[in-house]
Amino acid sequence: MLFSGIAWSGTGYEVTVVGDDGRQTEASLRFEPGRTDEMISYLRSSTEPLVTVIESTNGILDGRMMAAGLDVYRADPGLLPERPLFGSVSATDLARIAQQDLSALARLVRTRGTQTGRESDLAAGMVASTAQVTALSATGRWLEHGERDRPQIAITFDDGPLPPYTGQILDILERYGVPATFFCVGMNASAHTDELVRMREQGHGIGNHTWSHPFLPELSQPQLVEQIERAGEAIAKASGTAPPTLFRPPYGSRTPEVVGWLTECVPKVALWDVEPDDWSMPGTEIIVRDVLDQARQGSIILLHDGGGDRSQTVAALPPIIEGLLARDYRFVTLDELTAAPV
Template structure:
């Protein structure tokens, strides 16, 4: 939690911004301390997120920016730009529509009038700041349900442990220039990747998905806006998956994989059941260097090389923020694993191998 910023004598009142999302992009509302709009709401297409950040910075360093918990793809970029970002949880806001967030003005108003109830986000903790224990509890409660789906071939965390194969996966993109740089490295080494793409970004940068397909990588679903799945109603979750599937198919020119990665790995038994009923195959991981916290390229590479086992699925990111360290770490990761006798495969091939051996 945090308290309302001070209003020292002689300073301008604090402005409050709210960012909403819809199928067409983002809406920004900015309110003054008295609740009046400082400017008319501004609209930004998904490809213009950088312009939106510049627009917000124009309100000065005292601006308080609020997002809601179904918008998990902007906070890293906002904080990297020096903005103060808070998360407004559902109990502080009106009901959401079936697809999209509550209006930007409602989010800004929550920041203005209820700021102590919002959570100030921390760059190294991300959108889930303050909810880590809750997410861990959800995950723990899903152990049996996940095991059941894994036995049925509807979930995967790793492949066979007796084959020196490893899958590199990339979440939250596409996002220039980092997605293109990741693709450059993979192309140079002839290594396949599995990209779990966000629908909003796929709509913004279809050329990146087309290149993924051309290079033989797997394009898979990571929701439209990177929400906390346990907070969604079933119909809202379904819309997230279906809209993203459509955007991925349109951008890449082919139907996406059935693989689906839940944002943050957040899940409950009910969510896993819903996902299974959509025909999705839940794709998790067993190696995560937390590259999104930007611990340094050498640290990212070292963690991966230390933790990979036969059949490992490695979680990396090509979107959501500055991914230059991930790009810089990739050559050392690839060369180190090749030297250790590993073969790189996509998640689908990794799991097909494991499934075949299980059936035998």
């Protein structure tokens, strides 16, 4: 069996493959952020059984890799050397950890995503942060929905930009004259600048979704700040705008400590109240049904344009828009949804 590790940095990804003896089978390869399809093809070309290992600060590759048929595992901090301020541990470390004891790693499931096996930890962090979130919501710095007495609704998209899906979504939004808000990952924004320019030109909102989509409770405060600042810089450079003021934590992940850190470095945190789990690819009809069933006045809808195969989301978008228009909802960006009424 072969064991591949994927590391990330500010310039892209590095892949190392080792055999059963822990020795590299060939020199490590580097891939720029826009060459992820090429990287996945390289891994799929293996003539021997292969497993691929990522760590929890890399949350934008697993969906695409699993959709391509790769066997993907997550290595958690207790197994890893100390991470740098910005970036993951080395690809060689990740590959050799799997070679030494694959059973210690979490095997990811497509319908459960990067957090496979620790969903309870994610939920516990949310519950523990309830008091802080309530206080921040009262000041307008933590957003889960808009005013319930106005017939407005906001569609948001996470994890992109990712061709071709982001472009297809922008086509649909343009056709219907509907604004949306895109929470972009810095790694992707640096690779796909045309999509950011188009978002700006079409009048969509743009938010910050970190650099590499990490599980925030496993970061130190300096690592969290670096993720947010680097992503903000990349988004501003690509879109030709100021760094975003809206931030969305990957997975909605938080603990009381993380919430405290966020209040020091981001103006507003934006979550959602309508979640059809389109990232798990449940089927176009289910995505449409869940959105229309959950949506209310002031709702923030969470959909995805990145992180994996988003063809179902693209197909679901027109009937979602038409269904909500039939209820006389008006689509707005998140900034407009959460603005004080005139």
